[in-house]
Amino acid sequence: MSGVTAILRRELWSYFVTPVAYVFMVIFLVMAGVLTFYSGDFYDRGLADLQPFFDMHPWLYLVLVPAVTMSMWAEERASGTLELLFSLPVSISQAVLGKFLAAWAFIGICLCLTFPIWITVNYLGDPDNGVILAGYVGSWLMAGAFIAIGTCMSTATRSQIIAFILTAAVCFLLLLSGQPQVLDFFQDAVPPRIIGALGQLSIARHANAIARGVLDLRDLVYFFATIVAWLAASVVVLDLKRTR
Amino acid sequence: MSISRHLHLSRTFLLRLSLLGIAVLFLVVIAISSLSLRTARVDLTSDRIYTLTPGTLDIVDGLRKPLTLTLYFSDHATRDLAQLRSYEQRVHEMLREIAVRAHGRIRLRVIDPVPYSDDEDAAESYGLTPASGGSNGERVFFGLVGSAGPGDTAPQAIPFFDPAREAFVEYDIAKLLYELGMPKKPRLGVMSSLPLEGNLVIGEAPWTLMRQLDQLADVTTIDPDSVTHIDPAISVLLLIHPKHLSEDAQYAIDQFVLRGGHLVVFVDPDAEMDTAPLIDSQGTVDDHDSNLPRLFQAWGVVFDPTRVVLDRSQALTIELNGNSIGHPAMLGLGAQDLNHDDVVTASLQRINFSTAGFFELAPDTKARLIPLVQTSDEAAIVPAQRVRDSASDPTSLLENYEPTHDRYLLAARLRDTFHTAFPERREKGHLAVASGPGEVVLVADTDLLSDRLWIDVQPLLGQQQLTPFANNGDFVANLVDNLGGSSALLSIRGRVNSQRPFTRVKALQAAADRKFLVKKRELENELYETQRRLAELQPAKGAAAPTTATAEQRREVEQYLQRKLAIGKELREVQHQLNAEIDALGLRLKFINIVLVPGLVALLGLIYGWRRTRRARRVV
Numbered sequence A: 001m002s003g004v005t006a007i008l009r010r011e012l013w014s015y016f017v018t019p020v021a022y023v024f025m026v027i028f029l030v031m032a033g034v035l036t037f038y039s040g041d042f043y044d045r046g047l048a049d050l051q052p053f054f055d056m057h058p059w060l061y062l063v064l065v066p067a068v069t070m071s072m073w074a075e076e077r078a079s080g081t082l083e084l085l086f087s088l089p090v091s092i093s094q095a096v097l098g099k100f101l102a103a104w105a106f107i108g109i110c111l112c113l114t115f116p117i118w119i120t121v122n123y124l125g126d127p128d129n130g131v132i133l134a135g136y137v138g139s140w141l142m143a144g145a146f147i148a149i150g151t152c153m154s155t156a157t158r159s160q161i162i163a164f165i166l167t168a169a170v171c172f173l174l175l176l177s178g179q180p181q182v183l184d185f186f187q188d189a190v191p192p193r194i195i196g197a198l199g200q201l202s203i204a205r206h207a208n209a210i211a212r213g214v215l216d217l218r219d220l221v222y223f224f225a226t227i228v229a230w231l232a233a234s235v236v237v238l239d240l241k242r243t244r
Numbered sequence B: 001m002s003i004s005r006h007l008h009l010s011r012t013f014l015l016r017l018s019l020l021g022i023a024v025l026f027l028v029v030i031a032i033s034s035l036s037l038r039t040a041r042v043d044l045t046s047d048r049i050y051t052l053t054p055g056t057l058d059i060v061d062g063l064r065k066p067l068t069l070t071l072y073f074s075d076h077a078t079r080d081l082a083q084l085r086s087y088e089q090r091v092h093e094m095l096r097e098i099a100v101r102a103h104g105r106i107r108l109r110v111i112d113p114v115p116y117s118d119d120e121d122a123a124e125s126y127g128l129t130p131a132s133g134g135s136n137g138e139r140v141f142f143g144l145v146g147s148a149g150p151g152d153t154a155p156q157a158i159p160f161f162d163p164a165r166e167a168f169v170e171y172d173i174a175k176l177l178y179e180l181g182m183p184k185k186p187r188l189g190v191m192s193s194l195p196l197e198g199n200l201v202i203g204e205a206p207w208t209l210m211r212q213l214d215q216l217a218d219v220t221t222i223d224p225d226s227v228t229h230i231d232p233a234i235s236v237l238l239l240i241h242p243k244h245l246s247e248d249a250q251y252a253i254d255q256f257v258l259r260g261g262h263l264v265v266f267v268d269p270d271a272e273m274d275t276a277p278l279i280d281s282q283g284t285v286d287d288h289d290s291n292l293p294r295l296f297q298a299w300g301v302v303f304d305p306t307r308v309v310l311d312r313s314q315a316l317t318i319e320l321n322g323n324s325i326g327h328p329a330m331l332g333l334g335a336q337d338l339n340h341d342d343v344v345t346a347s348l349q350r351i352n353f354s355t356a357g358f359f360e361l362a363p364d365t366k367a368r369l370i371p372l373v374q375t376s377d378e379a380a381i382v383p384a385q386r387v388r389d390s391a392s393d394p395t396s397l398l399e400n401y402e403p404t405h406d407r408y409l410l411a412a413r414l415r416d417t418f419h420t421a422f423p424e425r426r427e428k429g430h431l432a433v434a435s436g437p438g439e440v441v442l443v444a445d446t447d448l449l450s451d452r453l454w455i456d457v458q459p460l461l462g463q464q465q466l467t468p469f470a471n472n473g474d475f476v477a478n479l480v481d482n483l484g485g486s487s488a489l490l491s492i493r494g495r496v497n498s499q500r501p502f503t504r505v506k507a508l509q510a511a512a513d514r515k516f517l518v519k520k521r522e523l524e525n526e527l528y529e530t531q532r533r534l535a536e537l538q539p540a541k542g543a544a545a546p547t548t549a550t551a552e553q554r555r556e557v558e559q560y561l562q563r564k565l566a567i568g569k570e571l572r573e574v575q576h577q578l579n580a581e582i583d584a585l586g587l588r589l590k591f592i593n594i595v596l597v598p599g600l601v602a603l604l605g606l607i608y609g610w611r612r613t614r615r616a617r618r619v620v
Helices: A002-017 A019-039 A051-069 A073-077 A083-085 A092-112 A115-124 A130-156 A160-176 A179-187 A190-201 A203-211 A217-243 B001-035 B054-061 B082-101 B120-123 B162-183 B208-216 B246-256 B294-300 B385-388 B392-396 B472-484 B485-492 B503-537 B547-619
Strands: A214-216 B041-044 B067-071 B106-111 B142-147 B155-160 B187-192 B218-222 B236-240 B264-267 B301-303 B307-311 B316-319 B323-334 B351-352 B359-361 B368-374 B379-384 B410-418 B440-441 B453-461 B463-469
Touching: A002 A019, A002 B316, A019 A051, A019 A092, A019 B547, A051 A092, A051 A130, A051 A160, A051 A203, A051 B218, A073 A083, A073 A160, A083 A092, A083 B463, A092 A130, A092 A217, A092 B106, A115 A130, A115 B187, A115 B503, A115 B547, A130 A203, A130 A214, A130 A217, A160 B294, A190 B463, A203 A214, A203 A217, A203 B120, A214 A217, A217 B001, B054 B082, B054 B485, B067 B162, B082 B246, B142 B162, B142 B218, B155 B162, B162 B485, B187 B208, B208 B218, B236 B246, B236 B472, B246 B264, B246 B440, B294 B301, B301 B368, B307 B385, B307 B463, B323 B392, B351 B472, B359 B368, B359 B410, B368 B440, B379 B385, B392 B463, B410 B485, B440 B472, B463 B472
Parallel strands: B067 B106, B187 B218, B187 B236, B236 B264, B264 B440
Antiparallel strands: A214 B041, B067 B142, B142 B155, B301 B359, B307 B323, B307 B379, B316 B323, B323 B351, B368 B410, B410 B440, B453 B463
16 A cells, blocks of 8 residues: 555656646636636526536536546656556556546646535525535546546557557546437447446446535445546556566 | 567467457446446535435335426527526436436436427427427426326326426425326315305205315315324324313324324314304304313414414405405515425415414423415404404504514424324224324414415306416415325425525615616606706796797707706616626726736746746856
8 A cells, every 4th residue: 555655646747847747726716717607607697606617617628637647647648657557566556546636636626626616606595505515526537437447548559649649539428328418319229227327337427416416326436436447457557568 | 580480470469459358448437337226426516415214215215106207408409508507417317317226227318409400399289388498488397297097097298397496396206206106196185164165955056175185185084173184194184173072082182293194283262263152052252262271282383263363464364345345364475485495385486374373382292393384573462352353444454553573373294203193092903102203283373275365267168267366276285285195295495596696796786776776766856856946947837938938948958958968868878887897896806816826826937937947158
C-alpha cells in the first residue's frame, strides 16, 4: 500500500509543479460556471438547486478528463521511463492505482473549488443541501469512471493524442448509451431487455440517479465495478506490453 | 527457444483472455447488482422525498395481482418548463420506487404522447386532462393510468399531476393502487334523522349527496331508532343529525369507534332540513338541534347545540324579498379557511355552511383536534334562538356584532386512543378502550349536506342538470374516500413541497413591485391633478368660447400631453431600474463564479510559478 501512496503523492505533486494543473483548473472552473449560468439557465430558472450545474458535468469531463489522463502512461511509454518504473519496488497494479488516485484526487480538488456555486445557491434560496452533497458525490464518481477509462486508453498507446481521442470516444459512447434519444432509436430493432441492459451501462444515468439525492447501492456498485474493471484492464494491457 | 516462445505466446494469450474475463465479469456484476440489490439506498434529501412512507409500502406489499402503471408525460412539449420537469422527475422516481418494491407485480411504462399520435388518443380516452402552455403551444399531458388485467377493474387515472398538490402525490398514487388492488367498494353506513333518501310518495328526490355516495361506496342505511350493533363490515359510518338517540344506539356507535371503525358525525344547533314538527303530538318541544353529549364527553369534545357561529366576513349573499343581503349565519368558507395540509380539504375551494355550531376540546383531555374547516377571526357566537328569530331579517344579526377574534372549528379530525362512554356495560365483546389511536371526524353542521347549499339543479332537455357551486359534495366524498380506503392510506400524510425557489430573488422582485406601484400611484396622482387643472380651464358647456381662454387652454393641454408622455417614460425607467437590481445580482454572481475564483486560481499558479523560477535561478 505504501507503494500506492508514494506514487499517489508523487503524481499529485507533479500536477501542481507545472502550469498545466492551473490551466486545467481555470478552464474547468470557467467552463463549469459558463455552462451552468448560460446553457443551464441557472439564474433565470429561479430554482434553488444545482441541477443545471451537475447536468453539465458529463460533457465537461468528456473533454477535460482525457486531457488529464492522456499523458498518464502514454508519455511514460513514449519517453521510455516505463521500464524505469517497472524496475522500482512497486507492482504494476500499485503504480496504476497510485496514478489513478492522484488524478481522481486532482479532479476532486477541482470540484471542491466550485464551492462558490454552492454558496451562491444557499445565498439565493434554501436548497436541499443533502441533494447537493449527493450531486457532488455522483459527479466525483463519474469523474473516477472517466479517469479509469482514460488510464486504460493511455496504457494502450504511445500517442497522447490517440489516448485522448480513444478516451473521449469510449466515454462518449458510455454517456450516449443511456440517452433516451439513443434508446428510442434502437427501440424497434432491439429487444426491450437489451435496451434496458444498455441503459444500465450508461454513466450519466447512474450519476443522475445519485444527483437526485439518493445514494443507491446499485449506482455505487456500477461506479466501483467500472473503475475496478478499467483499472484491471490497464494492468493487463501494461503486462501485455511488457511481455512483448 | 521453442519452449520459451510457446510460454511467451500462452502468456500473451492468457493476458488477452483475462481482458475478456474482466469485461464479462464487469457485465455480470452490473447485471446482478441491477437485479438483486434493489432496496439498499440512502435518501439524502432533507424531507426524505424519495423514501416511501410505511402506509404506501403496506399497500404495495398487499397487492395480489399484477398491475400496469402508465405515466403519460409530454417530454417534448415541456422543454422550457423547468419546474414541471423537476416535478415529473420526482413523480417518476416515486413510481419507479413503487415498481421496484412490488417485485414484478407492478409494471411501469412511460409514454410521451406526441400530438396527433395514438398515444395521445389513448391518454385522452383514459380521462387524462392536458394542460395548455407547452412549447409551441402544445398540450402538456402529465397523468397516470393504472390498469389491472383485461376484464378486471376498470382503469383508474390521475388526470394531471398538479404541482400545487405535490404534497399529496404519494397519497394520490397509493390511493390509485389501493383502488386497483381492492376493487370492492368500501361499505358505508348512513345513520340519519334527516330525509336524505327523499320521499317517493310526495315526489321528493333523494339528496344529490346520497346519489353521489351510492356511486362511491356500498351504502347501507341504518335505522337510528332500532340499531343495537353496527355491522363490523362497515368501514365508515356517517352519523347525520343524531337526535334522541337511544342508549343502545349510542353504545353501538361507541363500540364501533373503539373497534377501529371510522366515524363521521354531523351535528347541528339548527338543522334547517329537519322535518320533525317543532312541537310533537306529545307536546315535546323540539328545536331541530342535535348533539352526541355522552360520547362527546367521553372523547373530550365540547359542543354546545344552543350556540351558532356567525362570520360577517364570510357571509353568503342571499336573495330575500328581492334584496341581496349578506347572511352572517350562512358561511361561504374559502380556501383560506380550509386546511391545506389535510388531504381531504387541500384541493377544495369553498364549502358552504348554514347555522353551524363549533367544537372545542375539553380542558382535561389528551385528544387532539386537527382543523379541517374553520371560520375567519371575524366570527362571533350567538344563541341559536336569536338566529331562528331573525329568519325574516338576517341583517339584524349584525346589530351589536362583536367579533371574538377567535377562529372556530366547524369541522375537524379528532385523534385519540378512545375510551368507552359506557364503562358500566358488560356485554360480551365489550371494549373499554380502543387498541390503538383512532380518529373521528366531527362536522358542526348538517345543512351543508343539502342540495341548496352546494348544487344548482336546472332542467335541461328533460333531464336535471346538476351544477355544483361549492365543494360540499367533494368534501363528504373525500372524507368517505379517505376514511374508507385503509388505515395504511390514512397514514400517508402530505409531504413538504420539494421545489425551492430563489427566495432572495423573489423578495427583490416583490420589493421592486411594491416600489413600482408606489411610484406609479404618485405619477398617476400627478397626472390626475394635471388633468383636473385642464378640466377647470375648460369653458362651461354652452358658454361662448372666449379666444383668450383658448390660448391658455392650448398651452395647458400641451403641458398635459408632455407630462403624460414624460410620466410614461418615467414609469418605464422605474420598471427598468427595479429589474436592473435583479439583473445586477445575477451579474455579480456570474462574475464571482466564472471570473473571480478561476482568476484567483490562475493568480496562485502564477505566483507559485514565479517563485519556483526565482528559486531555480538562485540555485543556478
